[in-house]
Amino acid sequence: MRYPQTFIDDLKRQADIVRVIQDYVQLKKKGANWMACCPFHKEKTPSFSVSPAKEIFYCFGCHKGGSVFNFVMEMERVSFPEAIKLVAEKSGVALPKLVDDSRFEARRQESDQVIELNKWALEWWEQQLESSLEGKIARDYLKGREITDETRRTFRLGYALDSWDALSIYLRQKGATQEQIEKSGLVVKKDEGGSYDRFRGRLIFPVMDIQGRPIAFGGRTLKGEDAKYINSPETATYVKGRNLFGLNLTRDEIRRNGFAILVEGFLDLIVPYQFGIRNVAASLGTALTSDQVRLLGRFARKVVVNYDGDPAGVQAAKKAIEILLAEDIEVKVLVLPDNSDPDEFLRKFGVAEYTLQRGDAQPHIQFVIDQAVRDRKLSNPADKEAAIDEVLPYIRAVSSRIQKREYFDIAMDSLRVGDVALRRELWLSLRTGMRQSAQVAPSTNRFQIKPTQTEERLLKLLFSDAELRRIVMPRLELEDYQGLLTESIFRALSEIEAEGKDLTDIKEKTEGDEIASDLLPMLFLWQSSFSDPGNFERRVLLAEGCLDGLRKIRIDSRIDALKEELSAAVEIGDTERYSALYSEQIELLQRRKKLMLRAEELRYVGESVQLKF
Numbered sequence: 001m002r003y004p005q006t007f008i009d010d011l012k013r014q015a016d017i018v019r020v021i022q023d024y025v026q027l028k029k030k031g032a033n034w035m036a037c038c039p040f041h042k043e044k045t046p047s048f049s050v051s052p053a054k055e056i057f058y059c060f061g062c063h064k065g066g067s068v069f070n071f072v073m074e075m076e077r078v079s080f081p082e083a084i085k086l087v088a089e090k091s092g093v094a095l096p097k098l099v100d101d102s103r104f105e106a107r108r109q110e111s112d113q114v115i116e117l118n119k120w121a122l123e124w125w126e127q128q129l130e131s132s133l134e135g136k137i138a139r140d141y142l143k144g145r146e147i148t149d150e151t152r153r154t155f156r157l158g159y160a161l162d163s164w165d166a167l168s169i170y171l172r173q174k175g176a177t178q179e180q181i182e183k184s185g186l187v188v189k190k191d192e193g194g195s196y197d198r199f200r201g202r203l204i205f206p207v208m209d210i211q212g213r214p215i216a217f218g219g220r221t222l223k224g225e226d227a228k229y230i231n232s233p234e235t236a237t238y239v240k241g242r243n244l245f246g247l248n249l250t251r252d253e254i255r256r257n258g259f260a261i262l263v264e265g266f267l268d269l270i271v272p273y274q275f276g277i278r279n280v281a282a283s284l285g286t287a288l289t290s291d292q293v294r295l296l297g298r299f300a301r302k303v304v305v306n307y308d309g310d311p312a313g314v315q316a317a318k319k320a321i322e323i324l325l326a327e328d329i330e331v332k333v334l335v336l337p338d339n340s341d342p343d344e345f346l347r348k349f350g351v352a353e354y355t356l357q358r359g360d361a362q363p364h365i366q367f368v369i370d371q372a373v374r375d376r377k378l379s380n381p382a383d384k385e386a387a388i389d390e391v392l393p394y395i396r397a398v399s400s401r402i403q404k405r406e407y408f409d410i411a412m413d414s415l416r417v418g419d420v421a422l423r424r425e426l427w428l429s430l431r432t433g434m435r436q437s438a439q440v441a442p443s444t445n446r447f448q449i450k451p452t453q454t455e456e457r458l459l460k461l462l463f464s465d466a467e468l469r470r471i472v473m474p475r476l477e478l479e480d481y482q483g484l485l486t487e488s489i490f491r492a493l494s495e496i497e498a499e500g501k502d503l504t505d506i507k508e509k510t511e512g513d514e515i516a517s518d519l520l521p522m523l524f525l526w527q528s529s530f531s532d533p534g535n536f537e538r539r540v541l542l543a544e545g546c547l548d549g550l551r552k553i554r555i556d557s558r559i560d561a562l563k564e565e566l567s568a569a570v571e572i573g574d575t576e577r578y579s580a581l582y583s584e585q586i587e588l589l590q591r592r593k594k595l596m597l598r599a600e601e602l603r604y605v606g607e608s609v610q611l612k613f
């Protein structure tokens with residue numbers, strides 16, 4: 001299996017080497033680089049360094065080094081194609097179908113050409129803004145917005161002369177052909193042939209990719225025309241909804257803060273940046289897309305949505321929430337007083353006031369509820385039903401079961417749904433719409449007709465290897481598999497292990513159990529076809545991961561049950577029982593968190609083993 005070289009190069013550029021390596025080692029920023037204790041040799045002072053600019057890692061102790069792919073190969077002990085696959089998954093980049101390499105290459109060349117022309121155009125526009133006579137109108141506009149020269153240079157703002165061909169002439173002088181100019185999107189083609197400059201008499205905001213290369217432009221009118229902003233069309237380089245404005249400058253700050261502030265417009269990002277608020281990204285007018293969220297998610301898993309407070313902004317924010325939740329991002333919403341946008345608000349009230357407001361950002365569910373009850377009377381049944389219908393999708397979209405339940409309870413209380421039967425019905429309606437990725441059904445689910453993937457994987461591992469059974473079975477406790485669909489098989493396995501009997505005896509021990517008679521042939525078949533056992537320690541780790549998975553399923557369903565018991569205890573005023581249940585809940589949440597952390601550690605090990613199944 002081979003991936004096209006061009007794809008590999010692109011992936012290397014797109015994958016954030018710091019983020020990928022950070023999944024394995026704790027990196028600390030030091031100047032332009034990131035440092036850590038080396039994962040490949042034992043040491044107490046860090047000599048392992050990662051350079052995001054050069055896209056390489058290097059250890060001054062053991063001299064291991066290379067690209068992000070070399071790192072993953074070394075760490076996961078996988079082949080080059082497998083490393084590519086892992087890196088692509090971690091970076092949210094789709095793997096290409098292994099087709100026609102030459103077409104990919106041609107497109108790539110065209111894309112490089114567009115970037116080259118964009119660079120020329122941008123340099124020219126920057127010059128016009130800096131010093132041309134006509135550029136004064138743009139310089140005055142920026143002054144009015146209190147944007148400093150330093151900020152202007154940081155964001156590489158420019159000014160496009162009010163001319164039909166000034167840029168085209170400049171590009172031709174630089175050596176561009178008419179065909180290249182037309183493909184760049186910098187001009188508009190005329191029906192009768194020829195073209196004219198797309199951006200005329202406008203302040204230019206360049207959109208950079210994550211490496212800081214200009215891939216598209218937005219142009220703001222300075223004359224009060226109808227089109228306040230015009231943008232580059234899609235080109236070989238630029239696909240709408242794939243990039244976030246400013247991220248090339250703000251990614252490290254976003255990572256450091258652990259969250260990103262998501263805004264809409266160019267100035268909503270540039271002004272906060274100038275004020276020192278630098279963990280910001282801008283979605284740029286078009287509705288937020290999953291691609292954008294996945295890109296942002298590489299730097300932080302929490303997002304504060306800070307769109308305009310006007311009706312259009314609120315609609316856009318609600319759409320954004322849905323997209324963010326679907327990608328497992330924790331969302332808060334910041335609505336500034338008097339419907340201000342971040343740009344206005346900061347210039348008026350300053351950074352301290354903004355930070356205060358941001359600290360008070362609402363959890364997404366509260367924002368959604370507020371919007372749903374606005375202009376509705378909850379005492380009116382029809383209004384109430386409409387409000388519930390409006391809110392539920394935003395709870396359904398949450399994939400964490402615990403958070404989902406919490407949001408659900410908040411929503412039911414806020415919408416004054418007191419009736420227990422109705423609440424249960426609504427809760428069930430959410431569960432049935434649960435996303436596929438939350439495949440772990442609770443073990444007590446009576447409607448479950450297939451074993452969970454975790455059970456099945458663990459059984460496969462146990463069947464594959466007697467040595468592995470000897471290590472793993474003693475760690476398996478009765479309550480780990482009690483209530484599972486495959487309970488009888490696990491029980492029989494543990495008896496066989498304790499009695500030192502042969503695996504074939506399992507048929508006798510599970511006689512009469514329907515599930516076992518269904519599954520055992522598959523397991524034995526699988527055992528006999530299992531020829532490449534792979535690395536033993538890894539399979540043990542994988543088995544432990546499954547075991548953790550089973551425990552997590554159990555904990556989740558107990559946590560679910562506890563919620564109802566807790567509210568029952570509140571209703572009858574049994575404080576003693578309440579505090580007992582409450583501490584149980586805390587303990588379970590802590591255990592769950594530990595399991596999740598371990599699972600995260602084991603995941604990649606698991607994935608590399610899975611390939612061999």
Ligand SMILES: [Zn+2]
Pocket residue numbers: 038039040041048059060061062063064
């Ligand atoms: Zn080393």
